[in-house]
Each structure stands twice: as structure tokens, then as C-alpha cells.
Amino acid sequence: MKTLLSATLLALGLSQPCLAQEASNIVSFDISKFYAGAGFSHNRIDQSSFGGKDATASGVQVFAGYDYGTRNGFDISTEAGLIQTGAFFAGSKEDADGIWAAAVVKKDLPEIDDKLAALIRLGYGLGGDDGLLMGFGAQYRLQPQAFVRLEYLNKDITQSFQVNAIYKF
16 A cells, blocks of 8 residues: 555656646637526327337426637537536436537527527537437527527437527636
8 A cells, every 4th residue: 555655656756847838829718718507398209100109308408518719600519518408208217317518509690680699519428318408499688798699409308499598707
């Protein structure tokens, strides 16, 4: 045990100059590019193709994102969040609760309205609905730092219609 502790301390001591050099090369994050959001969703499982009845459940989600900036007229960002839904079937615990992460690409639509943007997303979810998620929607700027979004997401098992409020720091 003493040998392991000594080796660890020695490695940390020798690595300090390297870590100091690396720290100067780390990319810093701009707090003004972070944003947070929350909203409501209506989720549906399509079982009509299996001879069953569609199941629905309401839900809520919270998420955070980071805006990387504009490239060729498109705003690029990443988001990660948590979704929680009610049970899809009475008396069961079948839900779509889980975490997710996605890349989001937005395009302002000044030809329609200066405050309107279209968006698409591609990501992955873990939890009650594991797998790939894809979606599209629209975002409207209410204030310079406040937005509202309407989106449709197609996940592995469920489809989700969402309305979210976003605050950019």
C-alpha cells in the first residue's frame, strides 16, 4: 500500500509541470454562450402497426446547452437534458424517462420574421427510450435572452411534441 501511495505521489509530482503547460492550452468556455431550458411534452407510442392502440403520456424536460457560434449561416450548439414522462399504460411503469444529448443546428429565417429560426437536432437518449433521436422545430425570440421552441422529436420507440422555454445567460 505504501508503495502504491508513493508511486502515485511521485507521478503527481512529476506531472505538475506538464499539467501547468497543458492548462495554458485549454479552451475556455464563454458563460454567455450557455443556456438552459425547460418545457412540457406530449409523448406517443405508435402501436397501431402491431394491431394495438396508441399509448400517450405527458412529460416534462430540463436541459442545458452551449452555443458554438455561427458557421456558414447556421448556428451550431449541443444540448444535454433529462426527460420524465408519465406511464404510457394504466397500471404499468412503462415510461420514457431518461437522459439525452444532441447536436442542434439552427437557421435564422429573416425572410419570414427577424425573431424566427428553424432547427434540427440529432442525438442519442438513454433510459426509458434508448436510442437515436431526431427532430425538427422552430424557435422564436421573445427577448434578447429568452426564447420559446416548438419541436417534434422521433425517438427509438416514442414520438414527442414539445414546447420549451429557453434562457440564454
